[in-house]
Amino acid sequence: MIEAQNVRFSYPNKVEALKSVSLTINDGEFVAIMGQNGAGKSTFVKHFNGLLKPSQGTVRVDGVETTKTSVATLARNVGFVFQNPDHQLFSETVEDEISFALKNFGFEQEVIKKRIDWALNLLSLTQYRKTSPFLLSGGERKRVALASVLAWDPQTLILDEPTIGQDHEQKEKLRQFIMQMQTQKKTVVIVTHDVEFVAECNPRVVLMKEGKIVADGVGKEILTDPALLELSSIVLPQIAQLFTKLSPLGFPKDVIDIYEAKEIILKAKESRRQE
Amino acid sequence: MSVFDGLRFRKVYSPIHNLDPRIKFIYVIAIFVVAIIFYQIIPLLVLFVMQIPFVLLARVQRQWLRSLRGAAFLAAFIFIINVATTYFTSNYTLTAANIESSAAMTLRFVVLVESFSVFFLTTSPDHLGLALEESRVPYEFAFAFTTAVRFVPVLAEEAQTIMDAQKARGLELEKGGLLRRIRNYVPVLIPLIVSSIRRSLELAEAMESRAWGATKKRTNLYLLKLHKGDYALLTFTTVILVLAVYVRYFSPIVIPAITQFLPL
Numbered sequence: 001m002i003e004a005q006n007v008r009f010s011y012p013n014k015v016e017a018l019k020s021v022s023l024t025i026n027d028g029e030f031v032a033i034m035g036q037n038g039a040g041k042s043t044f045v046k047h048f049n050g051l052l053k054p055s056q057g058t059v060r061v062d063g064v065e066t067t068k069t070s071v072a073t074l075a076r077n078v079g080f081v082f083q084n085p086d087h088q089l090f091s092e093t094v095e096d097e098i099s100f101a102l103k104n105f106g107f108e109q110e111v112i113k114k115r116i117d118w119a120l121n122l123l124s125l126t127q128y129r130k131t132s133p134f135l136l137s138g139g140e141r142k143r144v145a146l147a148s149v150l151a152w153d154p155q156t157l158i159l160d161e162p163t164i165g166q167d168h169e170q171k172e173k174l175r176q177f178i179m180q181m182q183t184q185k186k187t188v189v190i191v192t193h194d195v196e197f198v199a200e201c202n203p204r205v206v207l208m209k210e211g212k213i214v215a216d217g218v219g220k221e222i223l224t225d226p227a228l229l230e231l232s233s234i235v236l237p238q239i240a241q242l243f244t245k246l247s248p249l250g251f252p253k254d255v256i257d258i259y260e261a262k263e264i265i266l267k268a269k270e271s272r273r274q275e
Numbered sequence: 276m277s278v279f280d281g282l283r284f285r286k287v288y289s290p291i292h293n294l295d296p297r298i299k300f301i302y303v304i305a306i307f308v309v310a311i312i313f314y315q316i317i318p319l320l321v322l323f324v325m326q327i328p329f330v331l332l333a334r335v336q337r338q339w340l341r342s343l344r345g346a347a348f349l350a351a352f353i354f355i356i357n358v359a360t361t362y363f364t365s366n367y368t369l370t371a372a373n374i375e376s377s378a379a380m381t382l383r384f385v386v387l388v389e390s391f392s393v394f395f396l397t398t399s400p401d402h403l404g405l406a407l408e409e410s411r412v413p414y415e416f417a418f419a420f421t422t423a424v425r426f427v428p429v430l431a432e433e434a435q436t437i438m439d440a441q442k443a444r445g446l447e448l449e450k451g452g453l454l455r456r457i458r459n460y461v462p463v464l465i466p467l468i469v470s471s472i473r474r475s476l477e478l479a480e481a482m483e484s485r486a487w488g489a490t491k492k493r494t495n496l497y498l499l500k501l502h503k504g505d506y507a508l509l510t511f512t513t514v515i516l517v518l519a520v521y522v523r524y525f526s527p528i529v530i531p532a533i534t535q536f537l538p539l
Contacts, residue, residue, distance in 0.1 A: 051439045071442045080443035086473065088440040090465035100462065104445030134469060148444065
């Protein structure tokens, strides 16, 4: 459980990136933090594993204040995957890369082996076990970075822009993987601009603007509110756009799911035939 | 990173910013030479104070103070080493004169930092490149130099991100003895180097796709020309240099130490 209370944060250059932000994320929740560039999204999530400490207010992870403990201790429970994999890859082989964090956390040799196998398999990287991460493509490097964090199986996973540079198939795999984590009661927080990806997952959406939270609620409600999204310069998901245009014909506006959309359209077609 | 901040150029218009970078560089080198030839505290103090009007005129006092603060640790280190060595080499006695000469050595370092800081704070990388070019340095080298200068803050920021990313994977930079601590930085240095190389390759491609080096004979939009202020600074520099060399090597004047005047 992550609790942020009236968190304010200023960078050394006096830029106030967070202006009194409060948010509680319960275990097992799936939260997407959205907002335009410079809204404070990344700054905010960096408080969840103690990389940044609030200038004012408190952040508690499982009841422990982040100012009272180290990043390494917090990281054991809160995994953070950075946006650019090149900022963390350094080992000779993919295998070594994954074992880095496991060694830092003091896992046993036997367990490390098992974990590596598990993580490689999960992200379909087994064939690259002995390859240098620097020889992989951008998307593959991103998966190695993800695998290297998943390997220690943290309770909470924070993903900064996970869909950038991923093709549709990989995005779908990521989505399924997040859903799988949900069934295991793991917490997942993603920071993203990818409105279509969020629409497909339909998580809780937290909208940020200029260092404040401007909206917090179910994805279906927030992603179909044109005024709210305009405020954060986010465009509606395509299905929502379509249904907003169709609303004069009596269609509901709050649709972001493709299957729901299909049902509604089929029903409309059916009722017209009956007339 | 505060030391870098003290060297980072910000676009401001002031009489100092408008000076010709070549003349400014000659001035900095002259200060450098003068600071090296004197080891007494009084001339070094004069050098230190002399540059304050420049800082105020350029309105960079805040960044300048930050660069001095960044140098404070090293300055303290120099002072302690000097005091310690004089203490151990003069039969374990500590005199006021010794402390004064240690302070002078420290001040010499501070003067050097101060003058380079003023130079970099008031000279845009573009001007610097232009100055190199006009001093007959091949354009490729001048360009490489200005690009390097420009990327220092970018690199500093990137290093911070990488440290964060590795800390998030349980890396503790401050853990262990000296050797272990140095080894702790491997996971930070490798991504930094790799991504710099990657970036430079991308930069090269982007430059070539914008026809870099297409014309053999380059002309510049801006040309460096000496103005009144530049001649004034050049004269000022020459006077200081000549005066300093005269006082130090040719005149019978003995520069007193401050401690001589103290009732000890």
